[in-house]
Each structure stands twice: as C-alpha cells, then as structure tokens.
Amino acid sequence: MRRFLFALSLGLFAMPAAMAADPPPLAQYHARDGRADAWQGGVRMIPIKTPVGEFKVWTKRVGNNPRIKVLLLHGGPGATHEAFEAFDSFLPADGVEYYYYDQLGSYYSDQPDDPKLLTTDRFVEEVEQVRIALGLDKDNFYLLGHSWGGILAMEYALKHQDHLKGLVISNMVSSIPAYNKYASDVLMPELDPAALAELKQLDAARDYANPRFEELLIPHYEHHVLRRPISEWPEPVVRSFMKHLNKKVYVPMQGPSELGASGILADWDRTEDLSKITVPTLVIGARYDTMDPKYMEMMSEKLPKGDYLYLPNGSHCAFYDDQDAYFAGLLKFLHRVDDDAK
Template structure:
C-alpha cells in the first residue's frame, strides 16, 4: 500500500508528458509566483491605443508554461471569449498556458460606439498591443483564431509573424468571396425553399430585428454552426454568440447572420498571400462547417509549413461537436512545434 501511494503521489506531481522536454509540474503550472495578475485570478485589463482614443481590453491567463502560450482570438466580430471556455476541459491537463481575450467592442472589454474602429488593420494593431502587454514572443507565442478570429490571425501573421512560434486557423476560409459562393451554392439550397425565400425578403428589407429572421435560420445553425438542437447548446456558446453579442460590431463587419458575410469583410481575400506565412500553421476544417472544408485543406497546402486537421463529425463550432478529435489534433500540433524548437 505504501508503494502504491508513493507512486500515485509522484504521478500527480506531473501533467501528462505530451510535450518535448521538461513538462511543467502540476505545482508549477498553477503557480502564481511573480505573476502580477494573480491577485485577480489572471485577469488583466490591457490599455489599447486607437486612432480615436485609448480604451481597455479584457484578458485572462490560465496556467504557466514558459514555452507554450496560446492567445485565443474569438469569432464574431463582436462576440466574446466565452465559447472558448471548453478549452478548460482539455488544455490544463496538458500543461498549456492560454489566454482568453475579448476584443475591443466585445462584452468584457470597452465598447466604444465608433465605426472608425471597425477596420481589420486596427484589430491587428490591437492584437499586437495585447501581445506586447502579455510578454509573448517567438519562443512561446501561439495564436489561435476561430472564424472571424481566423481572419484576424492570418492578418496578424502577414504583418507580425516574426513574433510567432505557431499559428492555428480554426474553421475559417482565406476568402470571403469564396465563402459567400459556398454559402450560396452549397448551404442555401439545403434550406427549405419557402424559408429561404422568406429570408431573402427579410434581407432585402433589412428587417434583421424581426424575430422571424433568426427563427428561419435555426435549422441552418443546428446543421452547420453547432450540431445539436439549440435547446441543448452549451451555455458558454449562448452567452458568447447570443446573450453578449455586440451587434453594433457584428452587423457592420460580418452582416446579419452566419449564412454568408458582407459589410466590412465582404471583399476580404488573402488566399494569394498564404505562401508568405512561413511559421508552422495548423488549419482546422470540419465536414459540416459553414466554411468549405475542401478550401481549408487547400489553404494548408499553400502554407509553406501547413497542416490540415479534418473533423468528420464537426461543424463551425467543432470544439464542441467534435471536441475529442479537435483537441487531440490541436495538442498534437503544439507538441510537434514544441519538439522542433
């Protein structure tokens, strides 16, 4: 019995040995020594300078790992970090340090109402200011962007990849025009014809506040956004994408729904520049995604050091509806990049 308890106590000192060498001890991973954010649970409100004034954005650190620090860029735009809360079920056990972050205009950050702030380049500059404030660098900095966050991650890499150790583009195509073609040619025909016609009438009238607009989109969301009945959607998803969504950011940039995109993003396309992103990059796509999985596979082949993770049971929120495969693939990528240092 003594030998068993001794062996168990030694085993509990270490997280799973996923990464190359010297995985953090359990005590080290949860240590708050010399961390100025410890007194408020890892939360920091980071000052951000913009062309129209200075504001603050919300971040929260989880864990400690000097080699593997992942900054999470949420979707939307104008949604929140909250759907990422499921990462708590997978990353701490593997010793990954990660950062939740609400972009400017999102629920936990300042929400200035100024359309001049709704520009991709300004958001990229914001991410760089956050990186600097958090002390992330090329020896430890991984950037993971989901959906709109994937656009932001690609743009950041094109401008600042010298600071990156690795990049993850989760469920996002490199071209909004191509995404809109996929939505028009593949996704819209799957809707009931009468519902689609009514949606188009409401769209033409810009009657997006009409409850009927969202009601008609429910079958699409349950098939391609998160493959569960909405009544069963995880509470963090409902908080981040419904309750706390800032439509003053979302609609002008993305458009009124996830069935295609318009607004500021309508003409965005970086496909021809993917070859410029030379850091190790994982592209994640899913069979039932709102984004074309074949296009995302193509992206991985154009990236000089790209890999593709295809999720056969997943949709746009694949870290929920195909989460075991999602996190196994993500952690494998982090392990590979860490081992190649």
C-alpha cells in the first residue's frame, strides 16, 4: 500500500528510537559546525519585521545533522516551546537536529500587544523569516506543528512548501468548524450535565476569569489534553500552558478554553486545500485527542504524500501520554523521507 498506518501490532514501538537508524557520531552531533550560537548555548534572538515594527523571537538549536533539521511550532497560540522539552529524551539519541522556537507574543520572545499581529498570514511570514535566519531549506528542513502550530504548519506549507523537505501535522485537524462540531457532538456530552450547564452560563456572561471556569474544565483536560491528573502533569507542560501562556494572544485567537474554538480562528478551514501540499507529510492523531482522530486520518488521505500515525493510548499531548509510540513513528517518518531523498 502506498500509505502506511503505524500500529503497535507491528512491534515497532518496542524498539529503542536510536535503533531506527544509525545516528551520526557523537562528536559530529555536538559539533558547533562553525556556527556562532555556541556562545549562547544554541540560543538566537532573531529579528522579525512585522507591519507594526521590528521585534525579536527566541530560538534554540539542539544538535547538528546536515540532512534532518526540525523546526518545532508550539501550540496555543500564545503558549511556548517548553511543552516540547520531552523531545530532548528522544531526538538527540537518534541524531536529529531540532529547533525550539517561541512565536512572537510568547514568553521568551517579544510580546507586543497589538491585535493587528494576530493573523495566520503574519505568523506564516514570521516562520519564513525564522527559516531564512536559521539557514534551513528543502535539503534538510522539516516543519513540525502541534495543535495551533499544526494550523501554522499547514498555512506555511501552502505558501512556502518549496523550502520544505517534510511536514508533520501533530494533533490538529484542518478545519476549526470540524473541531467545534466534534467538541459539541462528542466531547461536551462527556461532561457532567450540571458542570456543562454552569460552563455555558459562565461563557454567556464571558466570566472567564472566574476560577470555576477552569475548575469545571479539569475533567476534560485530564481526559483529552494530557491523560494524567493535572497535579501530575510534566513540569514543562505546566510552564508552557499554565505559567507562561500569554492570554492576550490565546483568547483572541483560540477562545477561552480547549473545549472548542471561538476566537479569530473560528472559521479557519483548509481541508479542501490539502491536496496542494505535495511534500511528504505525516499526520499524527490520537484516540483521546481533543481533535477527531478519524478526521485526521482522512486528512492524510487527501495529502498526495500523506501518512497517518494513530496513537491508541494518546490524547492531545500524545508526545507525553503515548510517548514511545509517538517518537518511534515520528523518527521512522523523518528517516524514511531522508532515505527517499538520497
């Protein structure tokens, strides 16, 4: 079959990630490679031009691989790269070079308070400026977007895929109306009826600062965002989504919660444009995701070079709660695309 479905029954996930391919020698992986970022431990503040002025965004390089360089687009919007720190436990052992990156408005980057900056087109141009500054191109450049980052990754590919070697859409559907329908038809009915009624009252009053609003959503977050009690959530996730989330970005674009979207992105839909993305693309979906896993599988079938990774134990943050399966599938995809390009 032209397309493949990664599954536990293949036995792939029992293998250590590093066995998927021979990594570069350790000295090569940690080589500075003539780059000036050694002084900053791989960190660079990259100047970004916008319609309202010039700002800086934070990036950090890990590793050195001339053929596989992954730029990570975090979720939110308005969260941070920090939730991706679990990648440190898997990608270095496999020799993959990757870049953390806080988008404009996020904690480690500049945080201008201007609604004119909150458009997908402007974020796409920001990613393109970051790509140029980092020297990434079609011979090595993989873009991985999670959640809102998946929206941004799709938009980037539709405009700049000539610079891409591969694309990963992690835990994101290509239609916000479809996301909202799934939330309404499947996720909301799972909530206690009294809790759902109170949530709707708070929403109607726009009383999002009320502590009850977040309290009532905890069962949803623990079942569909990251499948652990919130008291046990990994510290990088707590930093990214709780301590460092910029709600001046998140709320206008997404809305007040992860239970559907009601902000600027509410009408966003690129499903009919997926056939225009011709680079190898991996779509990652999970059984307990906030997004419909069958919809994400359908997306992979619309993509000319699409594959689907289904995670039977995962939720929206499947790189934590179905971790071994997530990274085994991701690394297999990265190396397969690289092998096909040789």
